[in-house]
Amino acid sequence: MGKRPQLADVPALIGALLSFWLFAGAARAQDWSPFDPFKNPARGQQKQQPQASEQPRSRATEPAANGDDIIRPLGDSGASAVERGDLTPVMTADGSGLPYELWRGLDVASLSRLIAEIDIPPRSPALHRLWLRLITSNMTPPDGGVTDQQFLALRLEILYRSGLLEDAAKALASAPAGDPTLAILAARNEIGLGAQDRACETARTGGAPAQLPKPLQADAALISGFCAAVAGDAPGAGLA
Numbered sequence: 001m002g003k004r005p006q007l008a009d010v011p012a013l014i015g016a017l018l019s020f021w022l023f024a025g026a027a028r029a030q031d032w033s034p035f036d037p038f039k040n041p042a043r044g045q046q047k048q049q050p051q052a053s054e055q056p057r058s059r060a061t062e063p064a065a066n067g068d069d070i071i072r073p074l075g076d077s078g079a080s081a082v083e084r085g086d087l088t089p090v091m092t093a094d095g096s097g098l099p100y101e102l103w104r105g106l107d108v109a110s111l112s113r114l115i116a117e118i119d120i121p122p123r124s125p126a127l128h129r130l131w132l133r134l135i136t137s138n139m140t141p142p143d144g145g146v147t148d149q150q151f152l153a154l155r156l157e158i159l160y161r162s163g164l165l166e167d168a169a170k171a172l173a174s175a176p177a178g179d180p181t182l183a184i185l186a187a188r189n190e191i192g193l194g195a196q197d198r199a200c201e202t203a204r205t206g207g208a209p210a211q212l213p214k215p216l217q218a219d220a221a222l223i224s225g226f227c228a229a230v231a232g233d234a235p236g237a238g239l240a
Contacts, residue, residue, distance in 0.1 A: 121162040156185045165192045180211045184220050200227035
């Protein structure tokens with residue numbers, strides 16, 4: 001048979017059970033968990049990091065108080081806000097997608113000389129579309145022109161040689177009246193569109209042919225003879 005516990009051992013057993021019960025109660029009072037690193041008595045009380053949803057919002061992420069879309073740096077910088085209208089334009093505003101200062105470093109005389117040496121219109125359809133965008137875009141004229149009419153006359157010559165008579169007519173719609181060069185170019189363009197009577201009237205009221213550049217004086221003589229023939233004036237057509 002097994003050995004029976006002595007009577008003297010009973011108090012010691014009761015004392016051990018009582019100590020274990022007191023220790024368990026103290027642990028529950030401290031709310032300690034061996035799986036929680038922030039409540040480990042051996043490491044001391046550690047500061048728990050806030051959750052992602054509880055982190056404070058910085059000023060950079062706060063919505064603008066003014067309700068606009070202007071990006072402002074941190075701090076008191078209301079006076080230094082940059083708006084789109086304050087920036088130097090880079091692209092033209094006509095939707096052509098071309099640079100704003102495309103003709104920089106090129107004057108009207110150089111452009112005229114370069115255009116006289118190339119084949120117009122381009123044979124490539126892609127180059128032809130790019131050429132059309134280049135000529136019809138509303139860009140700042142090249143340097144070296146006394147007025148914008150000189151560049152407009154060059155554009156009209158290019159459009160006429162490219163067969164883009166309707167685009168030339170659109171450009172002439174906003175041209176000022178009274179310029180002899182533009183009048184001859186407009187008359188020539190109207191003849192190409194079939195508006196003979198309007199073309200002759202434009203050429204007649206355009207001014208003296210002597211004021212025209214030499215390349216256009218020959219065109220003015222041809223238009224004068226054409227209009228005389230249309231009017232039935234055979235002697236006038238012969239003189240032209």
